[in-house]
Amino acid sequence: xPLYGSIEAGGTKFVCGVGTGPGDLKRCEFPTGEPxxxxxxxxxxxxxxxxxxxxxxxFGPIDCKQGRITNTPKPGWRNFDLAGEMRxxxxxxxxxxxxxxGAALGEQRWGAARGLHTFLYxxxxxxxxxxxxxxxxxxxxxxxxxxxxxxxxxxxxxxGACPFxxxxxxxxAAGPAMEARWGMKASDLPPDHPAWETEAQYLAAGLMNWIxxxxxxxxxxxxxxxxxxxLLARIDDQLQKLLNGYVEPPDLVAPELGNRSGVxxxxxxxxxxxxxxxx
Ligand code: ADP
Ligand code: ZN
Numbered sequence: 001x002p003l004y005g006s007i008e009a010g011g012t013k014f015v016c017g018v019g020t021g022p023g024d025l026k027r028c029e030f031p032t033g034e035p036x037x038x039x040x041x042x043x044x045x046x047x048x049x050x051x052x053x054x055x056x057x058x059f060g061p062i063d064c065k066q067g068r069i070t071n072t073p074k075p076g077w078r079n080f081d082l083a084g085e086m087r088x089x090x091x092x093x094x095x096x097x098x099x100x101x102g103a104a105l106g107e108q109r110w111g112a113a114r115g116l117h118t119f120l121y122x123x124x125x126x127x128x129x130x131x132x133x134x135x136x137x138x139x140x141x142x143x144x145x146x147x148x149x150x151x152x153x154x155x156x157x158x159x160g161a162c163p164f165x166x167x168x169x170x171x172x173a174a175g176p177a178m179e180a181r182w183g184m185k186a187s188d189l190p191p192d193h194p195a196w197e198t199e200a201q202y203l204a205a206g207l208m209n210w211i212x213x214x215x216x217x218x219x220x221x222x223x224x225x226x227x228x229x230x231l232l233a234r235i236d237d238q239l240q241k242l243l244n245g246y247v248e249p250p251d252l253v254a255p256e257l258g259n260r261s262g263v264x265x266x267x268x269x270x271x272x273x274x275x276x277x278x279x
Contacts, residue, residue, distance in 0.1 A: 002052030002274055005092070006266025007042055008099060009058040009082060011074055011126060014038055016045045017263045022110050027263060035080045043089045053277070054086055055095035055269025057102020057262045060129070064144055067096040073163065093277045095269030099123070100131035101138050102265030103222065103255070108133060109268050111256035112220050119250075120216045121261065122147070124203065125223030128170040132214055139214075148174070152205035155198070173202040175225050191230045200231060204238035211239075212247060222255040 001020055008015040014032055019025035028045050032038055046054065061071045067083025083096040097105075104121035107113040113121070117136040123129050128148030132139040139145060148170035149162065160167030161177040171177055178186040182195045189195050207219060221232060232252055239249050255261045 002271075003050060004267045004270035004274070005046045005049065005051040005054035005090075006263050006270055007054065007056045007058075007086075008102065008262035008266055009056055009069075010099065010262075011059045011072075014042060015263045016042050017266065018046065018049055018051065019267065021267060022257065022260065022264060025260070025264065025267070027260075032074075035076050035082075035085075039082070039085045039089070042086065046090055051090065051092050051270075053093040053095065053270040053274035054090065055097075055102070055266035055271070055273060056083060056086065057097060057099045057266045057269060058082060060098050060144070061146065062096070062098060062144065064097060064140055067094065093273040095266075095271075095273030097138065097269055098129065098131060098144050099262050100129040101140075101144065102131070102269055103261035104131035104133050104138065104220075104265065105268040106257055106261040106263075106265030107220050107255055110264060111261060112253050113218060116217045118214065118216050119218045119220065120147075120210060120214065121220045121222065121255070122207075122210075123223035124173065124221065124225040125175055128174050128206070128223075130210060132210075132216070134214060147206070147210060150206055150209050152202060152209070154202060169202060169206045173199055173206070173225075175223075178225070186225055186228075191228070196228070196231060196234060199225070200234035200238045203231075203235050204242055207235065207239050207252070208242045211243070211250060215247075216250050218251045218253060220253055220255050220261075222259075222261060226254065 006017040015029045083094045113119045121131045130147030149168040158181040160171030162171030
C-alpha cells in the first residue's frame, strides 16, 4: 500500500503526517515561520520516507489550481508557491486544497461524514471557513468558496474585525472578533456571558444561509471557538428558530477526528494526487 505524506498548513502551525490513515499516522508539528524555513522543516520530516505523494490542506486564500497561497496578510506568504516548493524538494505529486476542504475529506473518509454525499465542514477559530462536499465532490467553483465572509443581520454594536468587510460573519464571530468586541479572550468568556448567545445567533445565521443554499445532510463544526461545549446546542436552538420549520435542520456535530481532520484530509488529497497521476 502506498505511503502518503500530509501537511495541514495553518497560519500559526504546520502539522505534518505520514501514513495511510488514522491507524498508522505519524505526526510532527512546528510553528509557521518564514516560508522557506517552514518548508525546510517539512521537507526534513518527509525526507527518506519513500512517499507516493503529498497532500496539503492549506490556510488561504489559495489558488487551488496553481498551488499558491494568494492574498494573505501573513508576512512573506503572499503568493508563496507552497505546492511547487514541496514538489521541487521531494519530487512527488502534490495534492493541494484549502484547510477546510481537506478537513471535510478527512471527516468523510474516517469521521463524522462517513457515508454522506453532501455535507459541510465549518471551522470557527482564528477565521471562519467552510468546506463543502456536494453530491460527493468537493465544491470549488471558480477557485474555492469563502463561506466565512457571508453577510448576516447583526446588532450593529460592533464594527467587525474583517480587514476586507468589517462586519461579515468572520469579522463578527471568529475568535479574534469576539476578543475585540468583549475585551477578553474567547476562551476566558464564562459560559453564562451574553457573548455566547450573540455568537450562537451569528453562527446560526451563517448556517441558515449555507443550509438553504447547499442542502447539506450534516454540518460538522470544528475550530477553537467550538471547543466551548455549550455552544453547539445554542446554535442548534437558534437555527431551529431561524429555519422556522420550513427546511428540516441537518444535524450539527463535532468533528469525529478531533484536531486531526485536516492532517488526515491531507492523506486523502495525497491519495487523489497519486491516482490522478497514474490515470
Ligand atoms: P486556527 O483557526 O488558527 O487554525 P483554532 O481553530 O485553534 O486555530 O482557533 C484559534 C482561535 O480559537 C483563537 O483565536 C481563540 O480565539 C479561539 N479559541 C481557542 N480555544 C478556545 C476556547 N477554549 N474557547 C473559545 N475560543 C477558543
Ligand atoms: Zn470578511
